[in-house]
Amino acid sequence: MQEWFLRPGQAPSEKHRAKAQAWQRQLTKPDGSLGRLESLAVELAALQQRKHPELKKVNICVFASDHGVCAELVSAFPQVVTAQMVNNFINGGAAISVLAKALKAEFEVVSLGTVAPVHEMSAVRDETIARQSGNITCADAMTDGELAQAMDIGREAVARAVETGCELFVAGEMGIGNSTVATAMLARLLDQPAASLAGPGTGLPLNRMAHKIAVIERALAHHRHVKAPLDVLRCLGGFDIAALVASYIACAQAKLPVLVDGYICGVAALTAVCINPSVRPWLLASHRSTEPGHGAVLQALKAEPLLDLGMRLGEGSGAALAVPLLRMACDLHNNMATFNEAGVSEH
Numbered sequence: 001m002q003e004w005f006l007r008p009g010q011a012p013s014e015k016h017r018a019k020a021q022a023w024q025r026q027l028t029k030p031d032g033s034l035g036r037l038e039s040l041a042v043e044l045a046a047l048q049q050r051k052h053p054e055l056k057k058v059n060i061c062v063f064a065s066d067h068g069v070c071a072e073l074v075s076a077f078p079q080v081v082t083a084q085m086v087n088n089f090i091n092g093g094a095a096i097s098v099l100a101k102a103l104k105a106e107f108e109v110v111s112l113g114t115v116a117p118v119h120e121m122s123a124v125r126d127e128t129i130a131r132q133s134g135n136i137t138c139a140d141a142m143t144d145g146e147l148a149q150a151m152d153i154g155r156e157a158v159a160r161a162v163e164t165g166c167e168l169f170v171a172g173e174m175g176i177g178n179s180t181v182a183t184a185m186l187a188r189l190l191d192q193p194a195a196s197l198a199g200p201g202t203g204l205p206l207n208r209m210a211h212k213i214a215v216i217e218r219a220l221a222h223h224r225h226v227k228a229p230l231d232v233l234r235c236l237g238g239f240d241i242a243a244l245v246a247s248y249i250a251c252a253q254a255k256l257p258v259l260v261d262g263y264i265c266g267v268a269a270l271t272a273v274c275i276n277p278s279v280r281p282w283l284l285a286s287h288r289s290t291e292p293g294h295g296a297v298l299q300a301l302k303a304e305p306l307l308d309l310g311m312r313l314g315e316g317s318g319a320a321l322a323v324p325l326l327r328m329a330c331d332l333h334n335n336m337a338t339f340n341e342a343g344v345s346e347h
């Protein structure tokens with residue numbers, strides 16, 4: 001039986017793309033004068049299969065998990081911060097909590113396993129697989145079973161979003177050490193050296209960067225025979241990233257547009273496309289992270305991000321910030337007068 005994540009997603013509707021394009025040309029502005037806001041509205045029309053796209057219902061889902069590679073001291077912050085930030089998400093104090101509230105988005109936090117206990121577990125979706133993934137320098141990040149579990153968790157998050165009438169899906173991640181595993185995955189997927197992709201993550205000082213790169217190189221050497229994207233995810237990834245990958249694939253299968261956040265989510269998006277190429281059209285890149293490897297991710301996805309704000313947080317924060325822009329693109333498309341309606345001469 002074919003695995004669920006290999007089943008192709010639908011193609012965007014060319015019929016609705018053409019209709020939306022024709023509609024844009026009737027609005028009271030020189031054709032093309034709203035630049036990317038025009039093409040975004042047209043793209044969303046093709047994805048949502050309607051002439052007038054809507055982004056009223058936005059779902060934000062943050063996947064949190066701990067990473068065994070933290071034993072190698074690759075983050076500027078201790079591993080307990082993952083669980084502490086999960087509490088902060090629920091209590092409304094994290095960047096993504098503030099943004100989700102401002103956007104009136106549906107906000108969900110899914111914990112796939114943390115080393116420290118999460119205090120407000122009642123408000124968190126507890127999907128604990130294990131306390132942390134394996135240390136990728138000397139072990140597989142996940143067993144086959146754990147990978148399947150993490151991917152099911154990502155798929156189910158999208159199913160819940162679809163149930164609430166979601167029109168745009170935003171995923172975020174929280175997992176101290178995940179910039180290390182994401183870089184290991186990226187280095188293998190693109191066959192590029194770790195040194196050209198690795199960055200400071202949470203703010204690792206420059207004098208510890210050589211160590212982080214060496215850790216990634218050790219992981220790549222340990223998993224030297226791992227090449228297929230799904231194996232790269234299982235051996236070099238983590239629970240949070242596996243859930244992200246699965247959520248993007250599930251969105252394509254559910255005909256749900258996705259706003260992809262920064263570096264970590266970008267690596268997950270690229271992995272999803274490598275596993276199932278039909279995912280690509282459903283992804284919109286939200287922003288350019290300052291993490292150095294993100295340029296390579298965007299290039300591999302042939303994606304042009306909407307914002308460049310010098311951000312490097314994760315949590316889905318960059319994607320959340322791009323939502324108002326997309327909403328404005330839809331508003332303009334849906335509510336501007338046509339030349340005919342306004343009595344404005346077209347020629």
Ligand SMILES: Cc1cc2ncn([C@H]3O[C@H](COP(=O)(O)O)[C@@H](O)[C@H]3O)c2cc1C
Pocket residue numbers: 074075076077081085173174175176177178179180200201202203204313314315
């Ligand atoms: C307080 C705090 C809040 C965060 N929110 C997202 N991240 C981000 O930083 C982590 C990745 O960086 P590294 O690989 O260097 O650990 C991830 O959890 C990511 O979401 C945070 C990190 C911290 C410290």
Ligand SMILES: O=C(O)c1cccnc1
Pocket residue numbers: 179200201202261262263264265289290291311312313314315
């Ligand atoms: O861009 C990101 O996603 C990012 C960058 C640094 C740390 N965590 C996430």
